[in-house]
Amino acid sequence: MLQQDDCITRAKSGDTQAFRLLVEQHQGQVRATVRSMLGPVPEVDDVAQEVFIRFHHALPEFRGDAQLSTYLSRIAINLSLNEIKRRKRKGRWLTFTRADGPETQVEDPSVRPERQDLKDTLQRALQQLDPAFRAVVTLRLVEGYSVRETAEILDLPQGTIASRLARAQQKLRLILESWL
Amino acid sequence: MKDEAYYRMLLARSFDEELDRPEAEALKEELIRSGTLRKEAAQLRKLRQALESLPKPSDETFTDGVMRRIGTVAEHHLSIRWLNWAAAASAAIILMAGLSIYWSAGSLSTEALVGISELAPEDALTLLQAY
Numbered sequence: 489m490l491q492q493d494d495c496i497t498r499a500k501s502g503d504t505q506a507f508r509l510l511v512e513q514h515q516g517q518v519r520a521t522v523r524s525m526l527g528p529v530p531e532v533d534d535v536a537q538e539v540f541i542r543f544h545h546a547l548p549e550f551r552g553d554a555q556l557s558t559y560l561s562r563i564a565i566n567l568s569l570n571e572i573k574r575r576k577r578k579g580r581w582l583t584f585t586r587a588d589g590p591e592t593q594v595e596d597p598s599v600r601p602e603r604q605d606l607k608d609t610l611q612r613a614l615q616q617l618d619p620a621f622r623a624v625v626t627l628r629l630v631e632g633y634s635v636r637e638t639a640e641i642l643d644l645p646q647g648t649i650a651s652r653l654a655r656a657q658q659k660l661r662l663i664l665e666s667w668l
Numbered sequence: 669m670k671d672e673a674y675y676r677m678l679l680a681r682s683f684d685e686e687l688d689r690p691e692a693e694a695l696k697e698e699l700i701r702s703g704t705l706r707k708e709a710a711q712l713r714k715l716r717q718a719l720e721s722l723p724k725p726s727d728e729t730f731t732d733g734v735m736r737r738i739g740t741v742a743e744h745h746l747s748i749r750w751l752n753w754a755a756a757a758s759a760a761i762i763l764m765a766g767l768s769i770y771w772s773a774g775s776l777s778t779e780a781l782v783g784i785s786e787l788a789p790e791d792a793l794t795l796l797q798a799y
Contacts, residue, residue, distance in 0.1 A: 504738075507735075507738075508731060508735055511735070512726065515727070515731060515734075516725060516726045519724070519725070519727075520722060524722065533730060533733070537730070537734050537737055540738075541737055544738050545741075607722060611722075628684065629719040629720060630720070630722050650681060650684050653681075654677055654680035654684070655680070657715065657716075658677070661712055664715065668710075668714045668715055
């Protein structure tokens, strides 16, 4: 089994098998991050694939100062935030052009709990958070980064991360009260 | 006397940061006193566990998709590079032809470009008679 550093070195020199191995090792984490940010929508895999394409493109300059997982998480969060902005613009346009509004309405997770399972409900509840708060919850609670690592990835002070976490948890608790 | 919202916020913060001593003491006392706050603490613990256990599924087709897209992007870059080379080579040929015409005819007028700049009327007559 190749070590991650060896894989990166070999991938840098054009070894596609080594790069494939890196994708296999990190795809679960990247897809979970994007899914947590965007919700259970078909675009998740497209955005997650784009994360690895960006990484492949940046591979010659990747110096390994940051952990690969941290590096990929940062790209995943940024691309997800871009996708959310794109969706918002599209939503505004659809609302403007059609009387019935955008198609991607998120179902209210606090209603009819008997029809949903907790994991799906959680994914939907996350979508009710502001994207900036969702990014913090995703990195700290879904991915398990420390507050310090989350602050580094999002380039924010640790105090901001802690207060956003506290407020996001309170909101999620209220949304999911019937489940908890 | 602090209100409920204050203790709620302390409780939520206590999971991710170390509270200072008076805050920690206040929270501890309120947790002993308030059943509602204890219930909320249990809910937050359950919420965090549920978020941590969200699945991180792997999928073989995903990796194939990434490798395919990387191949497509590489091909696209290669074709763009070839196009750039072709455009540069064409520009160089046109420039050299222009210079060569200017060198021999002394101008880049339409006659010079067509190759009739040094043609006199009697030459035209000779050419027409030949037909």
